[in-house]
Amino acid sequence: MRSQLDACLDAVNQVLLxxxxxxxLALTCLLARGHLLIEDLPGMGKTTLSHALARVLGLSFQRIQFTSDLLPGDILGTSVFDRDSGQFVFHPGPIFAELILADEINRATPKSQSAxxxxxEEGQVTxxxxxxxxxxxxxxxxxxxxxxxxxTFALPESQLDRFLMRLSLGYPARAAEKALLMGRARRDMLPQLEPLLDHAALAAIQDEVERVRVSDALADYVLRLVEATRSQPQFAWGLSPRGSLALLGAARAWAYLAERDYVIPEDVQAVLPAVVGHRLRERSDPTELGGGTLVQWLLREVPPL
Amino acid sequence: MTVALQGIPRNTLVWLLVAQVLVIVPHLTHLPLWIVALWLGCVAWRLRIFRMQANYPPSWVKAVIILAAGSGVYLSRGGLVGLDAGVVLLIAAFILKLLEMRTRRDALVVIFLGFFTVVTSYLFEDGLVAGTYSLLPVLALLAAMIGLQQSRLFSRPWPALRLAGSLLLQALPLMVVLFLFFPRLAPLWSVPTSAPRQTVGLSEQMAPGDIVELSRSAELAFRASFTGQVPPRDRLYWRAATFERFDGRRWSQSVASRLPVAPQWSPAGEPVHYSVVMEPSRRPWLYTLDVPNVTGADAQLMPDFHVQRPTPVDAPLMYRATSWPEALRQPTATPDTLARALELPERGNPRSRAWALELRRDSVDSEALVAALLTHFNREPYGYTLRPPPVGDQIVDDFLFETRQGFCIHFAGAMTFVLRAAGIPARIVIGYQGGEFNPAGNYLTVRQLDAHAWVEYWVAGRGWVSVDPTFQVAPERIELGLVEALPQERELFDETSEALLRYRHIGWLNDLRLGWESLNYGWQRWVLGYQDEEQAGLFQRLFGSTDWRIPGLVLVGALAVGLAILALLLLKPWRREKDVQLALYQSFEQALARQGVRRQPGEGPQAFAARAARRLPEHADGILAFARCYEAARYADAPVSARELAASVKRLRRELPWRKGRSTLAE
Known part of the structure; x- marks a missing residue:
């Protein structure tokens, strides 16, 4: 099954250079049953990434463009009166897809965001x-x-916390950008991507990820990391238990992708910036989500052994 | 570079400087002034070193400073031996070490010196304030010690202080347990007490002027707590000693009254139970009401009914006593005793002697004569004053017939003289009268200004009977106290008594003072006074035995159990296997460190192994093999035994050259 995952990665990497x-990391996030927040400038390939992932994993895909006049009903769906049957019929919104790209989420009003x-959070809508x-x-x-x-309406911390990871794609390297310029249009390549996994296989993988072994020594490392965020003065606040669970879950998925059935400290370190970066703030600058230097500090100072 | 040789973090320096201030402040009263100058200089220099504006002093400068400090101590204290000089020397060392403090080890030396200096301050002052205060320097020293262990990234000093505070709080229960149960061992060597303080108090002989001096001091003499009701003021005659010898000028103790022969007496009436905490008096006397039975303190009842112990009271002393105020004292006295109580100089004071004989003639018996004498003091215009006019050689004559102004000792002296001249055995009793009742603590405070002298005379069958001629002249002295009795002579009192007098009428201030005094008394009684005897009492109540070995065993047992629990929590023997793994990994790291490859603090085992394998390609197999083995054992919970891991690291160590070779150095 891991070979299938590798094939998935290869396929996506051919589209997103x-x-x-x-x-x-994005695949890790998905395997760990988490949601992903991508923070980047327009045009960096966010849509391409999500669309490609949906294709190779065989998931139905919907895109919601968040704008300031978006209403919750536009996301969740509404009941419309059907003249033939004389009843209200529910028209499901775009949220009833398996993979959703919520584009530019911080342009919508808080009301729509929270919908x-x-x-x-709940896996269901009322x-x-x-x-x-x-x-x-x-x-x-x-x-x-x-x-x-x-x-923009910045997401409050409580809502940021619901995303397992926050990524930033960043500008492509020169060689990659050149290949992009010389090659075909990415969007045309997407329909050619074949689904490499079915739902059952994906669910099986997600179950297996949860069984990746976490030893006592590794749990201690995660605890040390979390304690450091809670006790050291440069952190405005510490990681929540949800944060430490998220860290361990992501590390499990990462270890699974690395073809191991146990987690090692390097797995934790690999996912640490993406998982905790948006959950931490510096005490000296509490308005800015500047988790970057804090994460570097954690990686550098907290003993993994 | 080992940890001990690393530099001193800023936090530690901050807390060390704070601690130094706090440690030295209580010593200021007995430190020469140049120590303060030396200290300020060293602090300034140290701060400049920290800001990189100055260098550490070279050896010759240090040698000069040390010599100067040594000779300074020698000059100002007259030597280098002794408590005073020793403490000054210790503090000088504590200060100077600042200048040569480069590494963590040096900082630790300064911190330990600081702890020791805190302890030495107890030799000078052990009151409630001093005791509580000493927690502050201890707190700062602890914070400095914690700062030493913290990452250098820490720039804020408060977390260290908070941790130190919580450590100190955690230590409190242990402190209480040790205080209660630790056996009070006799000191292994005797600590010389601090320089003899000028103590005021009763002395072994007295000219009439002496007790007047005493009456101006509000210094504390002793405190007494009673079980049950405090007796009325006019019954509170605290005996210290008696004066039986008179040389025409001075009254003094007789030799016989210092021989430890218990007099004969029989208890009568209701006993009074009380305990006394007395201040150092430099006399062997204990203050008691008549007739006492004192427990503890090696006290002995002397032939003249005063109580003393073999050695002078040099430190606060606590004792319990039971007194029978109505006891019959020596109803049949030996001729020796009576002879001593009748002794008068051959010549002198003829008018008094003549008057005594006249009284003898007019009175039916001794009691009538005493009554006549007291009536005389009461009727005639005698005055009670702290400023008696000077008298000539015939002091009794001059006082009785000329000046007629005097203090308690004048009246007691004159009355004793007249009684003796009339053939009635009599002597002066000195001690204290009255005291201030503290309702906050339900005890009596007796000050030096409560010093008093009265008379006792002997009647066959009734024994010794006490009378107080002062009561006839100035009853308010007995009923209200000296300060109230002499409102027009206020300027004679010293500052403390002056203040006492002025503020006594401001209700809340007086309450505050009494409350504070009561707190101090409690400290003295329950903390400083908690010595062998009290401890034995507690053991008796808790364990039913005064043998200190049983509580000792309990203490050791409790300590052992505590340590065992702590050891279990810290060492986690159920995770023993893991710790072996960690130790093996450390030896793996050491082997690689010798080759110049060191693990970064945040580097994981796999990343490190990969890096090391790149750096030492010829040993890559061994390194990666160990890393795999370790990873499997530690993270995959694979059945890899510690022995396999040990074998793997051993193999690698053997492969690696002992020191890093030239080629790796060149990197």
Whole structure:
């Protein structure tokens, strides 16, 4: 099954050039049943990444473009009166897909944002009194512009916490960009991607990820990391237990992708920036989510043994 | 570079400087001034070193400073031996070490010196304030010690202080247990007490002027707590000693009254139970009400009914006593005793002698004569004053018939003289009268200004009877106390008594003072006074035995159990296998470190092995093999035994050259 995963990665990497690390993290996030937040400038390949992932994993894909006039109903769906049957019929919104790209989530009003985020958290939506389950697997990739751009509503910490990882794609390397320029249009390549996994296989993999072994020594390392964020003065606040669970879950998925059935400290270190970066703030600058230097400090100072 | 040789973090320096201030402050009262100058200089220099504006002093400068400090101590203290000089020397060392403090080890030396200096301050002052205060320097020293162990990235000093505070709080229960149960061992060597302080107090002989001096001091003499009701003021005559010898000028103790022969007496009436904590008096006397039975303190009842112990009281002393105020004292006295109580100089004071004979003639018996004498003091215009006019050679005559102004000792002296001249055995009793009742602590405070002298005379069958001529002249002295009795002579009192007097009428201030005094008394009684006897009492109550070995065993047992639990929690023997793994990994790291490949603090085992394998390609197999083995054992919970791991690291160590070769050095 791991060979299938490797094939998935290869396929996505052919569409999205030079972003192997981020693609791997995105897949890790999905295997760990988490949602992904991509923070980057427009045009960096966010949509391509999510679309490609949906294709190779055989997931149904929907894209919601968040704008300031987006209403919760536009996400969740609405009941429409059907003249033939004389009844209201529910028209499901785009949220009822397996992989959703919530584009530029911070441009919508907090009301619409929370409609999505609640659905992410609970795995079901309640519309007009009826509770409807969301599909399984259910995976949200949200993108957001850097918060300092105009006309945005920054996500509050409580909602950021719901994303397992935050990634930034970044500019491609020169060679990759050249290949991009010389090659075919990426969007044309997407329909040619074949589904490499089916739902059952994906669910099986996700179950196996949960069984990846975590030894006592490794749990201690995670605890040391978490304690450091709680006790050291440069952190405005420490990681929550949800944060430490997220860290361990992501590390499990990463170890699984590395074809191991146990987690080693390097796995934790590999996922650490993506998992905890958006959950930490520096005490000296509590308004900015500047987890970067803090994560570097954690990687450098906390003994992994 | 080992940890001990690394530099001193900023936090430690901050807390060390704070601690130094706190450690030295209580010593300021007995330190020469140049020590303060030396200290400020060293602190300034040290700060300049920290800001990289100055260098560490070269050896010759250090030698000069040390010599100068040594000779300074020698000059100001007259030697290098002795408590005072020793403490000054210790503090000088504590200060100077700042200048040569480069590494963590040096900082530790300074911290330990600081702890020792804190302890030495108890030799000078052991009151409640001093004891509580000493927690502050201990706290700062602990914070400095914690700062020493912290990452150098830490720039804020407060977390260290907070941790030190919580450590100190955690130590409190242990402190209480040790305080209660640790056996009070006799000191292995005797600590010389600090320079003899000028103590005021009763002395072994007295000219009339002496007790006047005493009456101006509000210094504490002793405190007494009673079980049950405190007796009324006019019953509170605290006996210290008696004066039986008179040389025409001075009254003094007789030799016989210092021989430890218990007098004969029989208890009568209701006993009074009390305990006394007395201040050092430099006399062997204990203050008691008549007739006492004192427990502890090696006290002995002397032939004149005063109580003393073999050695002078040099430190606060606590004792318990039971007194029978109505006891019959020596109803049949030996001729020796009576002869001593009748002794008068051959000549002198003829008018008094003549008057005594006159009284003898007019009175039916001794008691009538005493009554007549007291009536005389009461009726005639005698005055009670702290400023008696000077008298000539015939002091009794001059006082009785000329000046008629005097203090308690004048009246007691004159009355004793007249009684003796009339053939009635009599002597002066000195001690304290009254005291201030502290309602906050339910005890009595007796100060030096409560010093008093009165008279006792002997009647066949009734034994010794006490009378107080001062009561006839100035009853308010007995009923209200000296300060109230002499409102017009305030300027004679010293500052403390002056203040005492002025603020006594401000209710809340007086309450505050009494409360504070009561707190101090509690400290003295329950903390400083908790010595062998009290401890034995506690053991008796807790374990039913005064044998200190049983609580000792309990203490050791509790300590052992505590240590065992701590050891279990810290060492986690159920994770023993893991610790062996870690130790083996460390030896793996050491082997590679010798080749110049060191693991970064945050580097994981796999990443490190990969890097090491790149750096030492010829040993890559061994390195990666160990790393795989370790990873499997530690993270995959694979059945890899510690022995396999050990074999793997051993193989690698054998492969590696002992020191890193030239080729790796060149990298």
């Amino acid at each position: 030079g972003k192997e690390g981020q693609v791997r 999505l985020l609640e659905a992410m 519309i007009e009194g009826a509770t409807r389950p969301l599909p399984d697997p259910f995976f949200v990739i949200a993108t957001q512009n850097p918060a300092n751009q105009g006309g």
